[in-house]
Amino acid sequence: SQELEQSPQSLIVQEGKNLTINCTSSKTLYGLYWYKQKYGEGLIFLMMLQKGGEEKSHEKITAKLDEKKQQSSLHITASQPSHAGIYLCGADGSGNTGKLIFGQGTTLQVKP
């Protein structure tokens, strides 16, 4: 079965610094989702990447999909305290089975 590995597991950065979170799949990626979760709350959809080489941005968050490397990255520019939370990547390994799996999550803290 497919597995998603996120790195790092946790991250503490100073406000204003840039950071990157990686998500690596054990099998071919047919597409990938990024979500953010605040403690005690549900998951908020950030971005969906469907094609190799695709890159999407929303405000200060950019996500890329590298199908050859079976990897996606999430980059935050000039981090703010509002970026703090848990970031999770998710994917459907077979493209359309409905079995969406997730990585273990990356906990981000941003120090003011």
Place this chain on the structure above:
Amino acid sequence: NAGVTQTPKFQVLKTGQSMTLQCAQDMNHEYMSWYRQDPGMGLRLIHYSVGAGITDQGEVPNGYNVSRSTTEDFPLRLLSAAPSQTSVYFCASSYSAGTGGSPLHFGNGTRLTVT
């Protein structure tokens, strides 16, 4: 627009008790699923459904039952609660399954403790 609604928000059970976690969505989504979230393990898929009358197992289905009699509702049943089922449970839905469709919309979760 309520989105995905989960009830209850919190629940404490004793070992061996049964209960049903409710999930309802008002977006006419075909796909619905249940996940559990445990520290350091991310989200693990319990059961999912691609439409009314169709359900299938995820990664960790043991100890849980589901049914999908309507498009809107997807209840999760714990037949005989065990301490290992202490977790936060999330229900999610989307217009269609797979990466060719829309992203998952999540409920706010149910925090379950089994003593």
